[in-house]
Amino acid sequence: MRSYGDGHCDTIVRIYEKGQELFCNDGHIDIQRLTNYKAPLQFFAIWLEPRYYPIAMRQTMKYIEFYYNQIQKNADLIGHINCFDDLEENKKKNKISALLSIEGGEALEGEISAIHTYHRLGVRSMSLTWNHRNQLADGVAEKDSKGGLTKFGRDAVAEMEQLGMIVDVSHLSEPGFWDVYNLAKRPFIASHSNAKTICDVPRNLTDNQMRAIADKGGVIGLNLYPPFLTTEKEVEVEDIFRHIHHILSVVGEDFVALGTDFDGIDCCPKGISDVKDMDYFFTEMENEYGEQVVEKICSKNLLRVLAEVI
Numbered sequence: 001m002r003s004y005g006d007g008h009c010d011t012i013v014r015i016y017e018k019g020q021e022l023f024c025n026d027g028h029i030d031i032q033r034l035t036n037y038k039a040p041l042q043f044f045a046i047w048l049e050p051r052y053y054p055i056a057m058r059q060t061m062k063y064i065e066f067y068y069n070q071i072q073k074n075a076d077l078i079g080h081i082n083c084f085d086d087l088e089e090n091k092k093k094n095k096i097s098a099l100l101s102i103e104g105g106e107a108l109e110g111e112i113s114a115i116h117t118y119h120r121l122g123v124r125s126m127s128l129t130w131n132h133r134n135q136l137a138d139g140v141a142e143k144d145s146k147g148g149l150t151k152f153g154r155d156a157v158a159e160m161e162q163l164g165m166i167v168d169v170s171h172l173s174e175p176g177f178w179d180v181y182n183l184a185k186r187p188f189i190a191s192h193s194n195a196k197t198i199c200d201v202p203r204n205l206t207d208n209q210m211r212a213i214a215d216k217g218g219v220i221g222l223n224l225y226p227p228f229l230t231t232e233k234e235v236e237v238e239d240i241f242r243h244i245h246h247i248l249s250v251v252g253e254d255f256v257a258l259g260t261d262f263d264g265i266d267c268c269p270k271g272i273s274d275v276k277d278m279d280y281f282f283t284e285m286e287n288e289y290g291e292q293v294v295e296k297i298c299s300k301n302l303l304r305v306l307a308e309v310i
């Protein structure tokens with residue numbers, strides 16, 4: 001059995017909207033399939049469809065309530081984590097560890113104290129933006145504006161670091177990224193982004209951005225969404241390796257992790273149709289990079305960030 005740590009999925013929102021269950025569903029991730037791994041760690045993101053922005057906090061609360069309801073229903077198999085020790089406890093009890101994250105600072109509705117409230121509710125990671133501009137910063141879809149972090153965005157980063165909430169820069173504009181880098185005193189992550197040199201799309205990271213994440217001790221989570229892996233053809237495992245090769249050559253083996261984006265993506269690379277198939281991907285990866293590097297990418301690097309930040 002392999003260890004497993006994934007920094008991003010949209011499972012909670014997907015199953016809420018479809019009326020399905022975390023134990024077993026027809027998406028990419030459920031408890032049944034996560035138990036194929038040793039001490040799995042899964043980040044569960046709360047993402048808001050833009051139509052919910054006018055009621056961002058209310059909708060986020062609904063999803064958070066649903067998340068805890070699902071965890072409670074399956075308490076013998078999965079446990080929410082607030083700190084690194086919780087993860088160690090879950091490991092001992094053979095349980096899946098669930099980390100609650102927020103995708104997009106819209107959920108704050110411009111209220112700085114909401115970061116504290118979400119932290120009290122167990123949120124341990126938050127990306128500042130989704131693709132668009134919000135009160136914190138510009139997202140990647142706003143590149144023409146060249147906007148970075150607002151005053152509120154800067155305050156939010158400081159609050160998150162002080163509380164022990166991981167700052168996630170996936171979806172953030174490049175000027176915003178550099179603002180975070182200049183402000184950050186702790187490791188920050190790009191939970192689900194790939195290498196721009198290999199696939200030039202706005203959601204991926206330049207080599208300098210990856211170096212900056214490594215410099216602060218964070219991680220880059222490999223995203224499995226085919227259009228972020230290659231724009232040229234049907235995507236295979238080899239295409240993920242091209243990103244891994246490149247990231248390893250730029251920052252080395254301590255800063256690559258997984259950020260599958262499962263249940264947030266409508267197609268996957270050939271051979272990987274859900275979380276269960278990641279085992280096949282890991283075996284292929286092991287042939288390519290050896291056991292030690294695979295261990296780091298599959299969980300160790302992400303665990304290091306958790307140990308340092310939350």
Ligand SMILES: [Zn+2]
Pocket residue numbers: 103170171192264
């Ligand atoms: Zn995303």
